Amino acid sequence: MKKLVFATNNRHKLSELKQILGENFQILSLKDLGFREEIPETGDTLKENASQKSHFIYECYGLDCFADDTGLEVDSLGGAPGVYSARYAGENATYDENVEKLLRKLKGDRRRTARFKTVISLLIDGKEYFFEGRVEGVITESRKGKDGFGYDPVFLPDGFDETFAEMSSNKKNQISHRGRAVAQLVSFLNDEKFA
Numbered sequence: 651m652k653k654l655v656f657a658t659n660n661r662h663k664l665s666e667l668k669q670i671l672g673e674n675f676q677i678l679s680l681k682d683l684g685f686r687e688e689i690p691e692t693g694d695t696l697k698e699n700a701s702q703k704s705h706f707i708y709e710c711y712g713l714d715c716f717a718d719d720t721g722l723e724v725d726s727l728g729g730a731p732g733v734y735s736a737r738y739a740g741e742n743a744t745y746d747e748n749v750e751k752l753l754r755k756l757k758g759d760r761r762r763t764a765r766f767k768t769v770i771s772l773l774i775d776g777k778e779y780f781f782e783g784r785v786e787g788v789i790t791e792s793r794k795g796k797d798g799f800g801y802d803p804v805f806l807p808d809g810f811d812e813t814f815a816e817m818s819s820n821k822k823n824q825i826s827h828r829g830r831a832v833a834q835l836v837s838f839l840n841d842e843k844f845a
């Protein structure tokens with residue numbers, strides 16, 4: 651089985667990814683490598699950040715690895731919070747504080763269209779490949795649902811009547827930004843016979 655490091659400290663993402671990739675790949679977490687620090691993330695785009703994270707781990711351990719970076723783009727906020735989604739309400743903001751700020755900014759706004767975008771950087775056999783997934787939707791007026799993480803309770807994907815936080819993780823993975831980016835990653839890895 652092919653070993654791949656997923657360069658993240660986010661346990662939610664890790665369990666989502668293991669659920670999607672777990673049958674064909676042995677996914678190692680940063681914890682499995684004994685790496686407990688924050689990986690620097692100083693880029694201005696999702697692509698730069700994903701690439702910075704995968705290179706950092708590749709240079710430390712020399713292992714094939716991938717990293718993702720995700721942002722929520724809200725149209726009436728000019729694409730914010732975007733690459734700053736994790737720190738929208740401040741440097742160490744909680745998920746709840748970020749959601750609170752978003753709902754406040756959109757209060758009374760009828761234009762609520764938004765999308766999640768994920769970019770994955772894969773470093774394998776010394777070469778880098780990128781994959782992108784996105785999902786369109788709207789920001790609800792209040793939180794709904796208890797599952798998931800981040801902005802899930804206020805993101806209603808187009809064509810569905812449940813927010814990401816009301817869906818099972820299986821259902822979310824089938825339509826989500828990360829699920830779509832990972833689907834491309836998997837098909838690439840399978841096509842290229844890396845598995």
Ligand code: IMP
Pocket residue numbers: 660718719720721722735736737745748798799800801802814826828
């Ligand atoms: P990251 O930089 O890829 O970790 O993502 C930045 C921020 O986007 C996270 O801190 C979350 O607030 C949010 N985020 C990322 N993925 C998701 C998701 O699947 N659902 C909801 N929010 C997410």
